[in-house]
Amino acid sequence: MRLKVLILAVLYTFLLSYANPLREEIESLTKDQSVDVGIYVESLATKSFKFALKDKQPFIPASNQKILTTASAIINLTPDYRFKTQILTDGFVKDGVLKGNLYLKGGADPSLSYEDLKSFADYLKQIGILKIEGDIIGDNSFFLEEGRGHGWPEKDFEYCFTAPFSALSLNENCLRLELISDKKRVSVKMYPDNEYYEIVNNLAISKKYSDYKVKAEGRKIYLTGYIKPLSKAEVSIPVKNPSLHTTSAFYKMMKESGIKITGKYHLGKTPPNANTIITHKSQPLKEIIKKANKDSNNFYAEQIFRTLGKEILGKGDTETSATVVINTLKKVGIDVSNIRIYDGSGLSKFNQLTPESIAKILSYMYNTPYFFDFYQSLAVAGTDGTLKHRFKDVKGKIYAKTGYIKGVKNLSGYILSDNGEVYVFSILVNNLKSTEIANKIQESVCLILANGKTQL
Template sequence: MSSKRYIKLSAILLLLAAAFFLFIPDEEEEPLFITASDEKEDGYVSLDDKFDRVLDKELLDGTVTGISIRSADSGEELYSKNGDIRLHPASNMKLLTAVSALATLGPEYRFATEVWTDGEIRGNVLHGNLYLKGKGDPTLMKKNLDQFAVDLQNKGIQRITGNVIADDSWYDDVRLSQDLNWSDESNYTGAQVSALTLSPNGDYDAGTVIVEVNPTEDIGGQAEVTLTPETDYVTIINETKIVNGKENKDITIEREHGTNNIIIKGKVPVNAASSKSWVAVWEPAGYAVNVFKKSMEDKGISFAGLPEVTNGVTPESSTLLTSRKSIALEELFIPFMKLSNNGHAEVLVKEMGKIFNGEGSWEKGLEVMEQIAADLGMNTDTMMIRDGSGMSHKNMVPANEWTHLLYDIKKAEWFNVFTNSLPVAGEEERLIGGTLRNRMMEEPTKGNVIAKTGSITGVSGLSGYVTSIDGKELIFSILINNYLGDTKEIRKIEDKLVTILAEHEF
């Protein structure tokens, strides 16, 4: 090869090499295609990785966490961790109870309470028995019984020769759900379910009496105890002691099993604040009649019958004297769902059983709930439903089934009634924020998260709706089971996961 040809060939090779290196991207240059791993280096973190970081906590060792995230627009599953594992839902069970009641009874449904007689009014005397018949109304209060007394007074009745009888036959006589812990029996969270019951306040904690303990100035003496409503159906056993203001308050308020003896023990400092406890009564039908008799006595109506409460069934031939309807379900759902009222849930179960299966029992009511769940696309073969409130540790529902439910009801005509009943994160008003009023109190979760909370021993749950920072509406369910740590710390994990959803770009 001649030297000229060699020089030309070398020049060509140099030019080709220069062209090759000219098109190699610089290390700082943006790559043409971005992989998931490249995105992380670029500041992007996937939802999976964000969740993994939160869930990598010693507090969760030994627990089972089920998480399901869905698009509220399409129902598409966006994330699932143990989403098909059956877990205890705690009060997330109220989601299905609420949906079932809205789908069957309807938002405008109202409970009834009636006053009947098997006798007749002659002059100012009612010759016969008076029946207070309950049909499940958890909103019945003393003021309503006072109005009944006025109604009887307006009919000219001043004396009743017979008995005042409690009729709670609208439901069966099973007062407590099958898996309720015995330790919950005297607490308002485990109040007995009866077709005839009474609430002490506007939260409608049916079947309870409010016991208030106040200090006196008598050091060494007893604290003052008052009841709302005033009743002698329960007996107060006051074993308190007033102590000096430097000591700590330490009192217990418990009802003895099988009785209405409420025992109050402990020390009450002379400068202590008032203490209130909502105590579930034994046999609430008798409680309602006891207070009703007091209402009538206050209106000057006397009785010749037995002084003690009598139970019975209103004869078919009886005459209706007066009645009332409760607030509509859509109104009742505010305290029911916002404040997670167990009694409301169980009443709804029995009412569904009574109206649709002819029997006001848990068995027949739960059959209705299971049918509604199946109709809405939930896989009932992977679920166990034992009550309406979620108090049972035998309830089992996977997280994916909760997000299925929350998606499938979006087209229901009562959907807004349902979502309006859910607690709203960070909203301090008690009947707006509910059980979420002190959680997720900052942007972007405050006012953006609506969800049902749930908590029983070793179980915490949160299921509902949130909108992401880029406007994507999401449905989520988080169930954490078998934890031994502080419930507050478990809730912080739930809140962090939901906050991630609110901050994430999809």
């Protein structure tokens, strides 16, 4: 027994001697810097190494929040879960005429595209529907709310990375405008085309420069300024009222495909006795989360987040979805006392996670049958996603999720070390004046781990 205690004591001394270079490196980098750093590192294969610094302290996670969102989705919904979008009717077809309303029922698919709507219209024609004597009704009831999260940066609401979430969405709820000029005038095209927005085109030709502004007010989009002759430009803006916008795009698509519609488009709830005509399924969740994690797509993360609440507890809203994530963390043995969840993407400045909680959920995923599906969703150092241009000296050895909002830059994931070990890590840096110090800390720690400097 004494021998066992002695061996453990010696091993602990060795571990400290190898952890100290990490601590010394971090302390030297953060000295005289008004930054807050939290770190948790642990070896997964051998459990022989662990390093922690403020690991139980709450930090703003930024897009590291997506780790909890996507891991919880894989755990609760399975990697093969698919989002559904349905076309239904409360009427009947006679002599090529649908006598009744047509419903476009959303199921929170973050990948639903204009091409999908076109395929719906084509199928309706194929089965003989040439006229609809009724309305086109969008059903967004899968979620209880639509819009943006609490604590999102309002100054960025004009950009598509803050596009509002909705159970019935199209093209990530981002409208692309194409500006094309000849020698005399400028034309504007919308993608996806729709009847929701009206373009007010006050653009003029200038041989000297291009300088223009785009502003959406209500259902009108105002374009002012100048474009050079014989040129092309693009600008994208987040849509307002995404469910109604999606419904209007479907309405216009069907009319342009040759289907006559006597009614109008609006939102409503599908009656329980409606008959299903089309059920469209997305790619499986294991593919969907790649967009959320590798590319740090906020819209995808928010759609996944609220789907958790709907599918697991019956309500597609923020509070219920946060409860599902918290319950998931509790089930895998993670302390949630310092955790606060206000969204699924990490855009909210009110979110709080600890380095330990992030590392622990990553560690849990490592020991599940669906680890490979989750692991493949993360950005790869020097290869793809948000890490394509980082850590090129250890290319392919780091699989991680980045996180950045003003004053925050974080990194968490897995490291494949030269010593044959697999490390899980979370490095959270808050209260930044510039990102340089965060980059140095993350690179120093990750390079030490990737190069096997902790090997006993």
